[in-house]
Amino acid sequence: MTDRPAATRRPTSILRSLAYRGFYLLPKSVKRRLVRLATPTYTLGAVILVFSPDESSILLLKQPPGFGWGLPAGLLDRGERPEETAVRELAEETGIVLDRSAVRAATPNAVVHTRGRWVDTVFVAHVAPEEVELFVDGAEVWEAQWWPVSALPPITVAAARLLAHYELGPYADYPLAARQD
CATH class of the missing domain: 3.90.79.10 (Nucleoside Triphosphate Pyrophosphohydrolase)
Structure with a gap:
């Protein structure tokens, strides 16, 4: 075990936290489609x-x-x-x-x-x-x-x-x- 401090949690908005939780509950195919729509394509x-x-x-x-x-x-x-x-x-x-x-x-x-x-x-x-x-x-x-x-x-x-x-x-x-x- 090292003496490094634990990671500090940054404050996040409740809305952002709920959005992430909801995203991870979606079926894999829906998550993949949303990511493809939101990210640049090459x-x-x-x-x-x-x-x-x-x-x-x-x-x-x-x-x-x-x-x-x-x-x-x-x-x-x-x-x-x-x-x-x-x-x-x-x-x-x-x-x-x-x-x-x-x-x-x-x-x-x-x-x-x-x-x-x-x-x-x-x-x-x-x-x-x-x-x-x-x-x-x-x-x-x-x-x-x-x-x-x-x-x-x-x-x-x-x-x-x-x-x-x-x-x-x-x-x-x-x-x-x-x-x-």
Whole structure:
């Protein structure tokens, strides 16, 4: 036993105390629904950074509305694992088909965009550019191209902020600017 003092109870209003008691008496499903209604929600996406084997090049996409190049990414389907989403989106947007085991979690693996209220889970894959043929549909993706990591084209703000977490792109030297999501 330690000689630490017991926690001091803060005064609470009777109404607040009754509200908590009533909440904890509710069925679990009702409590869960109330919490979901009262708390902020975030959209969950998956992004895949596709590098050449020596990491000198990265695959970028030009998508509508065309204000810069971005990364292969998409939203998780219900029940889908983030790495499955990353692999699925890469295949849909570029024609590159990878096995789930060919991707690894990036570090950091999740980037929270508080302004837009979404979370990107980020994965990395290595693909030899000369061994794949890129296919785009012309609607969701206009172009897909390999770019030298040291000479990126104009990229979207969202892609620039995400890449800064990995010390890449135009915000790499300005980490605070990149994290002002």
